Amino acid sequence: MASAPPLRIWLYGALAVAGAIALIALPRWSSGHKPDYAIADHTRQFLDAPSTDGKLRVLGLGSSLLWAATPPALAQVAPPGIDWMRMTKPGTGMGYLKPSLDIIDRHPPDILVIDENLLLPDQDNVIMDELRQDFILASKGLAYQLTGNARLAPPQAYVALLDQREPFECATIPAHTRRREILKNAANLQRVFNDSAVNRQLTDRLQRLAQRGVRIVLLELRRSELVEQTTATEKQRWLSRLQQALPPGRHIRYLSSPIYVQQNLHCDGSHLNAAGARLFTPWWQAQLQQLRDER
Template structure:
């Protein structure tokens, strides 16, 4: 039997780990270019810039479903919607997670429209403590390498995790395309359970209601999955959505449901649109935003 390490070694390890976590927490809030690339900083740069006369200023927060449906880099998205001033920020899974950092900025510098993928109202599927720490560890490692190789603590390209989805295309990776029908069914069952058990964040509902009262148009967007996936989750999803419409309603609250595409070939995995599906979704979304612009 292997002898347990001495207590002082265990305590030293715990202290070292705690110190590293504290360093990362401090590092996240230090001034400098790191802060400029956070979600809140990205939202602030967008909203603090002078508004283009006649354009509708839209911030869209969503899951990978929104990223897949609007896959172009940000500059191409803006070029395809020349009457819309557009910023999209997404994260994997449900819940706002790190995107919540942008809400305080949005409350101070109000856009015309705040578009939320409805997945953002579901419970967060990430780890609210470990996910940010993992990203900070990766960023800190990149900075260290840059310092050792170039003699300065800087990154040549702003490619931090919070803005990657703005700069690169969503890709239907092979592991998504090759999902079996059994795997898709398992995901549908997980979604059923999520909708059934979901409890709404009353604080978030209150903030969205306050933004709506202040004049921001709040758009709740249901990005539909494939017909088969929607059929399996329809009952639980509709019950959840009906409850949401009961507690978040009023002037400037708009609910949209994206078109349902019957062709399975338009999806990577039964959930995320592929490039062909996104080419159909894009003009539909643009038309909805144009309608909001005319109603302003």
């Protein structure tokens, strides 16, 4: 029977893992690498660029639901008279999109689209998700250096900007566990909607922008029919609280996306897959066109 490794081996291993995590995390919070401001700079470039032919400038901020629904190619087929860009992040809450609000305050777009998921609290696991992304990128970079395999080359731009040039990648859920996982996700959403307070700091900022003449669109990105039915009561209560904090009016509009009854249009019951995005695109283009016509 093989003997267990000495205790010091476990200790050295734990220290090595901790050191690797620290090396990966350090650039994220160091003064020389500011992911928050990478996003804000991208927002600034869009808002600072001279308007061409009097186009309406529409900026969207959202969760990964907006990323999945609006693939990068949509920016190339926006309706005439519209300049459209969106920035997204994983999970609920503003997270690293928050510094973009300061840019928006100084250089407001004509229309600001806010995915309603951003008005929910930030998820506790967002930092770990970001660290996991960094670890994967660092691992790919090391493998690329060792093997020279071009397929392992990591992207050169900051990972949070990937949503601007890459389509959303659907999670793979085995068919025999799909319904169970979707219902598990729906149960978690029920708790989120039931327990979450509205982000009043954000609603107050949006209210001030509306008072300055910026049109605010609060976009509800609906999930699959099964998830929407399961979460309907809790979600409606939360939406009622949101509308009390940020009442609809001349410059504040609430907009809900369609619920698609077709099967297999969502990766996981929440995010649209490529087929779902193809159905969403003409609907969203029509909404942008209507916003332009209402100017």
